[in-house]
Amino acid sequence: MTAFPSSPRWPAWVLGALAGGGLALAAPATAQTYRGVNLAGAAYSSNKLPGRYGYDYLYPKPAEVDYFTQAGMNTFRLSVLWERLQPTLGGPLDEKELQRVSQFIAYAQAHNAATVLDIHNYGRYRGQEVGTPGVPDAAFADLWARLTQAFGNNTHVLFGLMNEPQQHDAGAWKDAVQAAIDAIRKAGGHNLILVPGIGWDGGHSFAKLNGPALSQLHDPDNKLIYEVHEYFDADASGTKADCIAPDKAVDRLRPFTDWLHANHARGFLGEFGVSRQPECVKLLDPILSHLRDNADVWAGWTYWAAGPLWGNYMFTLEPDHGTDRPQMTAIRPFLAGGTH
Numbered sequence: 001m002t003a004f005p006s007s008p009r010w011p012a013w014v015l016g017a018l019a020g021g022g023l024a025l026a027a028p029a030t031a032q033t034y035r036g037v038n039l040a041g042a043a044y045s046s047n048k049l050p051g052r053y054g055y056d057y058l059y060p061k062p063a064e065v066d067y068f069t070q071a072g073m074n075t076f077r078l079s080v081l082w083e084r085l086q087p088t089l090g091g092p093l094d095e096k097e098l099q100r101v102s103q104f105i106a107y108a109q110a111h112n113a114a115t116v117l118d119i120h121n122y123g124r125y126r127g128q129e130v131g132t133p134g135v136p137d138a139a140f141a142d143l144w145a146r147l148t149q150a151f152g153n154n155t156h157v158l159f160g161l162m163n164e165p166q167q168h169d170a171g172a173w174k175d176a177v178q179a180a181i182d183a184i185r186k187a188g189g190h191n192l193i194l195v196p197g198i199g200w201d202g203g204h205s206f207a208k209l210n211g212p213a214l215s216q217l218h219d220p221d222n223k224l225i226y227e228v229h230e231y232f233d234a235d236a237s238g239t240k241a242d243c244i245a246p247d248k249a250v251d252r253l254r255p256f257t258d259w260l261h262a263n264h265a266r267g268f269l270g271e272f273g274v275s276r277q278p279e280c281v282k283l284l285d286p287i288l289s290h291l292r293d294n295a296d297v298w299a300g301w302t303y304w305a306a307g308p309l310w311g312n313y314m315f316t317l318e319p320d321h322g323t324d325r326p327q328m329t330a331i332r333p334f335l336a337g338g339t340h
Helices: 012-018 062-071 095-110 137-151 170-186 246-262 284-293 326-334
Strands: 034-039 075-080 114-119 157-160 193-195 224-231 267-273 298-306
Touching (some): 034 062, 095 114, 095 137, 137 157, 137 170, 170 193, 246 267, 284 326
Parallel strands (some): 075 114
């Protein structure tokens, strides 16, 4: 069993969840428990279902895991499509797709890293919203019951219930989430569960938009983590190369941090990113410092994004012919072994 630091910055729920999995923890002074990156690729070409593996979409290669774990990251958010995992609603999981997911998880685990299994579907299955007659909450629960049979009790796998659900009512979305939580626990899974909110899962709006409904969720294992996303261009859309001033960046996160403290909850910054413009790279220091300084409620973060298919995407952390991107240079001090 791994020996864990006894600092009060490490909540007991984190230590208990990881004690059986051997996930090495950095010193509390430098990082949260989970710190890593989104590795995109398996959710590409969502308009082509199921799509051709290796052409329309692909899974991260070992070299990607190697680069980021050597840098000190220990978490990968793996985006996958529900329709590829479960071609027929309520039916069995696709064996080949499940094997690809399993192989990635195993390789990451062998490198002492966790995987956030992210259903990257925006609250839909083949275009129909979860919670409608075509895709009832029970179908969403069925998916997670089946995934629990495959990955339940692997402490290196966190269940990312849904990427940026587009439902219009937080109360209705809460019902779908509760159904999934119940299915996971009934199937015997004790994994940490990441709960997203409607409204693009924005951290700046979560407390008002999602807080009243999602705070009502019940988990007998008490292993819920509320996931938010935040971008730092003017409209928080993550579509522009410009950014707000560094002294305003933390203002986007503080309402959610305050909500976490008030509700004795835990949070995870599942997506955030800035462009390579020097004034934008400067935002990463106050952002990551805020997460570090509030490690009693922030469990960790995964930067958006990396993977060779991104090419020269403005946010990418994929190394440029072996050279760190500017954003990676700014992030390194907050990783295991970094100094800040």
